Structures are given as structure tokens and as C-alpha cells.
Amino acid sequence: MPDMITAQLESFRGPVEHPARETRTLRLYNALLVDPAAYATRHRAQQTPRGEVWIKGENITYAGPAVAEGERPAFDAEYDLGGNLLTCGFKNAHAHSPMTFLRSRSDGLPLDRWLKEICFPAEARLNGEMVHALTRVAILEYLSSGITSVFDMYFNARSMARASVEMGMRSVYCGSISDFMSSVEEQAERYRYFADYHELASFRFGFHAQYTTSAPLLRDLAELAASLGEPLHTHLSETESETLSCIEQTGMTPAAYLDSLGIWDRGGTGFHGVWLSHDDMRLLARRGVSVVSCPASNAKLASGIARVTDMREAGINVVLGTDGPASNNALDFFREMYLFTVLQKLRTRDPGAVGPDGVLYAATTAGARAMGLPTCQALEAGQAADLLVIDLDQPNMQPHADTITNLVYSASKSNVLMTMVAGRILYEHGRFHVGAEPEQIYADANAACSQLFT
Numbered sequence: 001m002p003d004m005i006t007a008q009l010e011s012f013r014g015p016v017e018h019p020a021r022e023t024r025t026l027r028l029y030n031a032l033l034v035d036p037a038a039y040a041t042r043h044r045a046q047q048t049p050r051g052e053v054w055i056k057g058e059n060i061t062y063a064g065p066a067v068a069e070g071e072r073p074a075f076d077a078e079y080d081l082g083g084n085l086l087t088c089g090f091k092n093a094h095a096h097s098p099m100t101f102l103r104s105r106s107d108g109l110p111l112d113r114w115l116k117e118i119c120f121p122a123e124a125r126l127n128g129e130m131v132h133a134l135t136r137v138a139i140l141e142y143l144s145s146g147i148t149s150v151f152d153m154y155f156n157a158r159s160m161a162r163a164s165v166e167m168g169m170r171s172v173y174c175g176s177i178s179d180f181m182s183s184v185e186e187q188a189e190r191y192r193y194f195a196d197y198h199e200l201a202s203f204r205f206g207f208h209a210q211y212t213t214s215a216p217l218l219r220d221l222a223e224l225a226a227s228l229g230e231p232l233h234t235h236l237s238e239t240e241s242e243t244l245s246c247i248e249q250t251g252m253t254p255a256a257y258l259d260s261l262g263i264w265d266r267g268g269t270g271f272h273g274v275w276l277s278h279d280d281m282r283l284l285a286r287r288g289v290s291v292v293s294c295p296a297s298n299a300k301l302a303s304g305i306a307r308v309t310d311m312r313e314a315g316i317n318v319v320l321g322t323d324g325p326a327s328n329n330a331l332d333f334f335r336e337m338y339l340f341t342v343l344q345k346l347r348t349r350d351p352g353a354v355g356p357d358g359v360l361y362a363a364t365t366a367g368a369r370a371m372g373l374p375t376c377q378a379l380e381a382g383q384a385a386d387l388l389v390i391d392l393d394q395p396n397m398q399p400h401a402d403t404i405t406n407l408v409y410s411a412s413k414s415n416v417l418m419t420m421v422a423g424r425i426l427y428e429h430g431r432f433h434v435g436a437e438p439e440q441i442y443a444d445a446n447a448a449c450s451q452l453f454t
Helices: 007-012 036-042 097-102 111-123 128-144 157-167 184-195 215-228 240-250 254-260 278-287 295-300 308-314 333-348 356-363 365-371 403-409 438-453
Strands: 025-035 046-056 059-065 077-080 085-088 090-095 147-153 170-174 201-204 206-209 232-236 268-272 289-293 318-320 387-390 416-421 424-428
Touching: 025 036, 025 059, 025 387, 025 403, 036 046, 036 085, 036 356, 036 365, 090 268, 090 289, 090 318, 090 365, 097 111, 097 128, 097 438, 128 147, 128 157, 128 416, 128 424, 128 438, 147 365, 147 416, 157 170, 157 184, 157 201, 184 201, 184 215, 206 215, 215 232, 232 254, 240 254, 254 278, 278 289, 278 308, 289 365, 295 333, 308 318, 308 333, 318 333, 318 356, 318 365, 333 356, 333 403, 356 365, 356 403
Parallel strands: 025 077, 025 085, 090 147, 147 170, 170 201, 206 232, 232 268, 268 289, 289 318
Antiparallel strands: 025 046, 046 059, 085 387, 387 416, 416 424
């Protein structure tokens, strides 16, 4: 890919107001196109050598083989990708972005102690401006990792959304109601607020977890979601102690208990799912509930290894998430993809478990399904131009024995050449185009941490 491109391409860098996007057109050509959505029917992602993608405004208008000069329209700008890989951006289906303030603080504690002794006390001192500043750091990390959308669960979603829209990031906000925070009425208000907020921001109903939310509150939330035809999302069977405690108190696993309250009536998502039983898996598959695996966080907290192969055999849509920067500590999707597959090989003692095409599918198309983003699932006309370009001209991607296998097992953030969201180039050649300088974003985040931990 050339280091210098035409001045016309400047209009495609960074976030701009929606009306200015409508008429601009961009051609990305001379690329290896990889459409992960094809895995669902072919068990192999579709690859098109020397293909091209046309973009108008926020959306793809063509994705396929190269088109002869006389047979294609004129474009406002054209970008030669030099034979590198162009695919859908990664979908981070579970995160707590503002928790960058807890990155690398008090590592080594189990989840319950870490929450009660470190996390909750610090969170009590957070305000909206801190959440805004801390979210912006996470967005930079997402973009440098090829992530184009994130399913974010945290309080003060308005401050998070302001950061995302300012920087051009696509985000879905998940409610985190519990007995200690928020209310059903507040979630209803937030749902209405985000309905017309911005095309890059949306809201889904959710609650923190079974063990922090009482049955009456869960029933009320389920009734609200049912009235609007919406699914519900929550942390689910993340730890063994959580699961055993629920069985002791209710006689049911968390998945079964929540189902008895109507939580899964319209599907939804369970974050983590490390300690699901076979009956749980059959139940979730029948209800159309996705499960987000967060292998790095679950390994670091010693929560366990999710039984991904069993879940997939049961028919569950299994997807990938980083969890928060407090428990991970990185927001690196290449590391998640690698751990997602190799931990299953180790657990099952089967080196063929969870092949690379399935990993890429979980990181892209399947994640968009879980997040409720139907226009972000494939590399085809009509879909959002949320794209990722991978540099193949580096030692770790050579030789070209199998590009998708290289992507999953060998690639790293250093291979990310470009991250595009809604037709805007937000990250390119190590530089951010997000409407603010990284140095200022870092300074603001460190200032927030100084206030929190002084």
C-alpha cells in the first residue's frame, strides 16, 4: 500500500457529520477480499484475489472481482491496497471500555475479591467526564486492533456514546441494571434516548448478572423487554462459585433460573458462559441465545475455559469479546482469536478443534448477530463499510500457504493497516483520524486516574 495517497482521500478520514457522507464514493481495489459470512454455509470464508470494494457514504455498494475500467463508475477517491487482505472489521461482543482506569491495578485477585475490594470502590468515584476520557483510550486500542464495533456494558452510557460518536466508532450499549444500580424505568428512558441518538450508537436491554439482580427486578425488566420485542443480555455462569451458589439457592443453574423468569423468551446474549452444563447449552440454543467467550479474561482470572466446541455442537452462536481492560488487560482481538482456538484444542486434546475459518466467523459475522447489527455481518453490497485491511507483506504472514490460517494464528496488531467504520478511515498506517490527538486523549485519561486514586 502506498504511503502517500491523493488529497481526495482526506475527506474519508476521521468522523464527520452524517449529511456530508451521502455523496462521497470510494474505491478500494487490488485486494484479497475475505468474506467471513460465507463460513455459515460453506464452512470456508469466501476469498476473492484481486478484488475490489466500492463505498458510497457509509455503505458498501459493490464487493467482488476486479471490474474493468470502462465498466465501473467514477469515484471521488481510489485506494490501491497493494494485494493486502480486506475483510469485515472485528466485532468485540463484550467489553467495559471505561474500565481502562483499572488496567494493571491489583492483578492476581480472584473475581469476587477484585470486584468488591478494587473495582466497586473506585467506580463509586467516577463521573461523566471521567467515563468520557477513559472510553476514548479504549477506542484507540480497539481501532489499532481492527475492531469496528463494540458491545459495551457500563454505566453512564451517554458519556460513552459521546466519546464514540465524536471519534466515529460504532458502539452498542448494554444496560447493566442490578439491585445496586439503575432501574427498569431508567433503562426504558435510555432505550428511548438512544433510539434517535446517532446511527453509530444503539442500546440493548441488559442486567449485570443473576447474582446481583433480584427476581422481582428481573421479572419487571423481562416484562419491559417483552413489551418492546427486545432480547436481554447479561453475564452468565462466568465462575464456578457463581454457578454453584445459584444452584444452592434456587435449585437451578443460572441459565435455567433466568429462563424460569422469562429472561430468554426473545433470545439474547450470555457473556462468558464458562460453566454452562449440557442442559444449559441445549436451553440456550433453543432460545436463540448467543454466548460471548472472553478467553483471555477468563484465563487471567482463572475462571476456567469455556466449552466452545460443545456450545457450537449444541447450535449456539458463539462469539468473541475482550471483556474489560481491567480483567484482560489488553483489548487485542488477535490475542482473543488465538486463545479462542488453542484453548479448545488443549481442552479437548483435539488439534482440529475450532478451525481458523470458524474463529474468523466468530470474531466478525457471529459477533454482529449477537450485537443486533444486521448490516455489519458481511462483505457485500448493502452492508456497512466497517472494514479492516491486513498487511500481508510482513514476515509473520509469509509465505501465503493459507491467508486465513495466518490471520488467526500468526497475525498481530502490527499487521493492521487500516480500520474503517461507516465509510470513514479512523486508523491508518499507525495514525489515528478520530478528531483528537492521541497525546491529549492519554493525558485526559491519566488525569482522570489521578483523581480516582489520589
